[in-house]
Structure formats: C-alpha cells, structure tokens
Amino acid sequence: MSLLKPLNDQNHLMNRFIHLISSTALGIILFVTSTLGVAQTPSNIEAAEYDSSENRWFISNNTSLLETSDGGTSYSYFGDATASHGMEVIDGHLFALGNNVIRAYDLESAELIGSHSIPGAGFLNGMGSRTQELVVSDFSNGRLHRVDISDPANMTSSVLIANTGTTPNGVVIDEANDRAIVVNWGGSASIIAVDLTTEVQSTVVANTGLGNLDGVDMDGQGRFYVSSWSPARITRYSNDFGVSESVVQGAGSGLANPADISYSIETDTLGVANSGNGTPSFHSFGATSSIPQTEAKESVQWNGQQLSLESHLAGQWSLSSFSLSGQLLAFKMLELPSARVQISPERLGWPQRTADIWRIVSPTGRAYAVRPGPRQW
Numbered sequence: 406m407s408l409l410k411p412l413n414d415q416n417h418l419m420n421r422f423i424h425l426i427s428s429t430a431l432g433i434i435l436f437v438t439s440t441l442g443v444a445q446t447p448s449n450i451e452a453a454e455y456d457s458s459e460n461r462w463f464i465s466n467n468t469s470l471l472e473t474s475d476g477g478t479s480y481s482y483f484g485d486a487t488a489s490h491g492m493e494v495i496d497g498h499l500f501a502l503g504n505n506v507i508r509a510y511d512l513e514s515a516e517l518i519g520s521h522s523i524p525g526a527g528f529l530n531g532m533g534s535r536t537q538e539l540v541v542s543d544f545s546n547g548r549l550h551r552v553d554i555s556d557p558a559n560m561t562s563s564v565l566i567a568n569t570g571t572t573p574n575g576v577v578i579d580e581a582n583d584r585a586i587v588v589n590w591g592g593s594a595s596i597i598a599v600d601l602t603t604e605v606q607s608t609v610v611a612n613t614g615l616g617n618l619d620g621v622d623m624d625g626q627g628r629f630y631v632s633s634w635s636p637a638r639i640t641r642y643s644n645d646f647g648v649s650e651s652v653v654q655g656a657g658s659g660l661a662n663p664a665d666i667s668y669s670i671e672t673d674t675l676g677v678a679n680s681g682n683g684t685p686s687f688h689s690f691g692a693t694s695s696i697p698q699t700e701a702k703e704s705v706q707w708n709g710q711q712l713s714l715e716s717h718l719a720g721q722w723s724l725s726s727f728s729l730s731g732q733l734l735a736f737k738m739l740e741l742p743s744a745r746v747q748i749s750p751e752r753l754g755w756p757q758r759t760a761d762i763w764r765i766v767s768p769t770g771r772a773y774a775v776r777p778g779p780r781q782w
Contacts, residue, residue, distance in 0.1 A: 450742070452620075452665035453676035453685050454492035456499070458512060462667070462676050463492055463499060464685055464742065470501060471742065476687050479715070479745035482752060484515025491532030491576075491665055493539060498557050500539060505529050507541065509557035521560035523550055531620070531665065533576035533585055540565060540585045540599075542573035549573060549587065549599060566599055566606055573597075575620040575665060579644075581627060588618035588631050596621075596631070596646065609646045620666035622675070624690065630675055632663035639663065639675065639688070652690070653677075659686030683719035684743050704745075705765050705773040712753075712763075712775065715745035720768030726755055727762045734761065750777065 452465040461474040465488035471480040486508070488501035498518060499510045505526050509518040523529065527545025534540075539552040541562075549566040565585075572590040578601070579586055585599045586609070594617065596610040616635030623629055627644040630652070637660040639653035653660060653675070661681030668675050673691025706713040714722055719742045726735040735755050739748075750757045755777075763775040 450664070450678045450683055450685065451490050451680055452488060452492045452502075452667075453678040454494055454499070454665075454667045455669040455671075455674075455676060456494045456512065457669070457671045458494075460671070462669075462685070462687075463488070463494070463501075464678060465489060465492060465501070465665075466740065466742075471746070473685075473744065477685050477742065477744050479747075480742060481747045482749075484510070485752075486510050486515055486517070490530050491541070492667075493532050493534035495534040495539075496536055496554065496557075498554075500532065500534065500554065500557075502529050502532055502541070507532075507539070507552060507560060509554065509560065519556075519558035519560055521552065521562060523552075523562050526550075531573065531575040531587070533578040535578045535580050538578075540576050540578060540601075542576050542587060544572060544574060544590065547571060547573060549576075549585070565604060569597060569606060571595060571597060574618060575622075575632070577621045577623055577629070579623065579627070582644075586621055586629060588621045590617050590619075592616045592635075594618045594633070596642075610642075613640070613649075615640065619662075619664045620677075622666050622668040624668050624673070625670040630666060630668055632666050632677060634662050637661060637663060637681075639666070639677065653688050658688070659684070683740070703767055703769060703771065705767070705775065707775045707777060711750070712748045712777075713745055714739075714741060714748065714765070714767070716741075716767045716769060717743055718768040719743040722768065723766045724753065725764045727764060728760065 450464055454463045461472050464471045467489050468487055470483045470486040470488045472483045473480045487503045489504050490502040492501045497512055499512055501508050507521045511518055527543050529541055530544040531542040532539055537555040539554055541550045547569050550562050551565045552560055552562045554560055573587045574590050575588045577586050583601050587597050589595050593612045594615055595608055597606055598609050599606050615633040618631055618633050620632040629642040631640045638651055640649055641652045642649045661679040664678045664680040666677050675688045677686045703716040722739045722741055724737045757777050763777055765773045
C-alpha cells in the first residue's frame with residue numbers, strides 16, 4: 406500500500422471538501438479540543454522494559470502501553486494495557502504501574518490477569534523484581550513495599566521500609582546479594598540498599614554528586630546503571646559501588662530527563678525512557694546489540710484494517726472524523742513516539758464507514774486525509 410499524500414497534493418475534489426469542513430467545523434473542533442483537553446492531556450514516557458521472550462521493548466505511554474521489536478523504528482499497542490511508571494517482566498507476566506495501581510498482564514495475550522492497589526500509597530514510582538516478588542517505591546511517602554506476585558490474579562503487599570529518609574525512585578533487585586538497590590531523587594542524591602532477609606536498610610553511596618536519580622538496572626556482570634537528570638547521564642557502578650564511570654551523557658546521546666531504564670542482558674543494550682523528549686534511546690554495550698537508526702520521515706497510511714502513523718517528531722497527533730456534509734463526528738488526540746505506530750479502529754473507538762473522512766494532523770502540523778474504507782482512493 407502506498408503512502409497517503411498530504412492534503413495539498415490530493416485531487417481537486419478533496420481540496421474542496423477540506424475547504425468546506427474547515428470553515429463549517431473549525432469552531433466545533435476548537436470547542437471539542439478545549440473540552441477534551443483535560444481528559445486527553447498527553448504525558449511523557451516514563452519507563453522502558455525489555456522482554457527477552459519476544460526480543461521486544463515495552464514503553465510506558467501513560468494511558469496506553471507500546472511495544473517495539475526494532476529498537477523504536479516502529480511501535481504497536483500491547484493490547485489495552487496501560488502504564489504510567491515502572492514496569493517489570495517476570496514469571497511470564499508484565500507487571501506495570503499505572504497511577505498507583507499494579508497490574509499484571511499475560512505476556513502472550515496482553516490480557517489483564519490481576520490488579521492490586523496498595524493501601525495508603527502516595528505515588529508509586531519505581532519497581533524491581535525477582536521470581537514471585539516485586540519491590541515498589543512510594544516516592545511521596547518515602548516508603549518501600551514488597552508485593553507477592555506468586556498468584557498474579559491475587560497479589561498481596563506488605564511494607565518493607567516504612568520510612569527510608571529519602572525520596573525513593575528506581576529499584577532493582579540484586580538477587581546474588583539478596584538485596585534491593587534503590588536510587589533517590591534530590592540534589593547530591595544517595596543510593597541505598599535493603600537486605601531482603603533482615604529488611605535492614607543501609608547506604609551504599611551517600612553522595613553520588615548527581616541530582617535527581619531516576620532509574621537503575623543491572624547488566625550480566627552485576628554492574629549497576631543509574632540514570633540522572635542533573636546532569637543528563639547514565640553512570641555505571643561496580644557491584645560494590647567502589648568504582649563509577651559515566652557511560653552515556655547529554656542530549657547528543659539522546660538523553661533528556663532520563664527516567665526509568667532497563668538493561669537487556671541478552672543483547673547488552675540499555676533502554677532509556679527519556680521523559681524530557683518523549684523518546685526512548687537505546688545504547689549498546691556489546692557486540693551482540695543491533696539497534697537500527699531511525700530516519701527522519703513522516704507518513705499516514707491506511708491498509709483497510711488499521712491506521713499507521715509515523716513522524717520523526719514525538720508528540721501530539723490530532724484525529725477528526727467528518728461526514729461528507731462536513732459534520733464533526735468524533736475527535737481524538739494521541740501522544741505518540743517518533744516512530745511508526747499501528748492503530749486499529751477499535752482502539753480509536755470509531756466506526757469504520759466508507760462515507761466518512763478522517764482528518765489527521767501530525768506533530769509537525771502537516772495535515773492528511775483518510776477514507777476508512779476497504780482501500781484508499
């Protein structure tokens with residue numbers, strides 16, 4: 406199927422139609438945009454998580470959850486799953502934090518298996534995992550929780566540390582040493598450890614010299630990778646935290662407020678969710694890594710079954726559905742990464758009527774038109 410042409414390249418009839426609806430429906434569009442703005446407010450991505458079973462990356466997208474198998478060149482939705490913050494792949498499930506709710510999704514079907522709300526939670530943010538267990542940070546209350554996931558349909562939780570004395574953020578479980586490593590928010594931030602047998606807290610780095618630590622994960626050699634906002638950097642620590650080195654730094658490397666991170670041991674690749682620009686970045690640390698480069702291009706494509714949207718800019722897409730008389734039938738805004746994303750009409754919640762016209766505006770401001778029938782004109 407060929408790419409759709411922008412409106413200014415389409416035939417005279419289409420231009421006349423767009424001219425008609427722009428004058429009769431513009432006011433309606435602006436009204437609907439203002440009334441839906443609160444419910445549809447986009448947010449930056451916050452977490453990345455690798456799934457070795459399918460060689461894919463999950464990317465949180467607030468009200469949805471995306472997956473990519475080509476290093477961010479293209480994306481698809483992981484069913485109807487949602488994730489606003491931390492994610493962990495463990496025991497055949499994806500566990501995802503979404504606005505203080507922990508949800509368990511089947512890795513094969515994306516089916517929601519169970520959910521759990523921790524009583525009194527302030528802001529559940531980071532999450533680490535090992536078989537049958539999660540450790541979750543409460544950013545607002547300075548608290549750590551243990552979550553029993555032996556039965557994902559009936560998860561239970563208990564308090565691990567009632568008050569860390571810090572603002573805990575990212576979490577990883579160092580299984581070999583039976584401890585949870587937690588990085589903290591704030592200036593000159595610290596890194597703490599919690600013994601998972603005695604539940605005793607200790608400090609492994611009192612002052613990292615970094616501001617606002619966000620994510621942490623481990624590689625196959627037991628080294629720790631930590632993301633920081635100030636400066637925008639990935640720092641690698643030895644397992645005993647005696648040695649540290651900067652391994653990725655700055656906007657030139659794709660970093661922008663690097664949030665939660667995930668290390669793929671299978672491909673020696675670190676995935677970073679950059680909340681500052683809404684785009685994940687992938688960083689190779691071994692010869693087995695293969696991350697394709699993304700070209701600067703844009704397209705809108707309809708294949709008779711689903712809509713494909715792609716732009717070199719991450720950001721907001723606006724989609725409007727009109728009747729042939731110019732009546733606005735539906736309006737939706739989507740926050741998407743800078744990659745190709747496949748979207749079904751069911752996700753849009755729109756009927757697939759050949760007589761309708763879908764007007765789509767990309768993050769660059771370029772407008773496209775789609776006739777959602779079995780084929781394009």
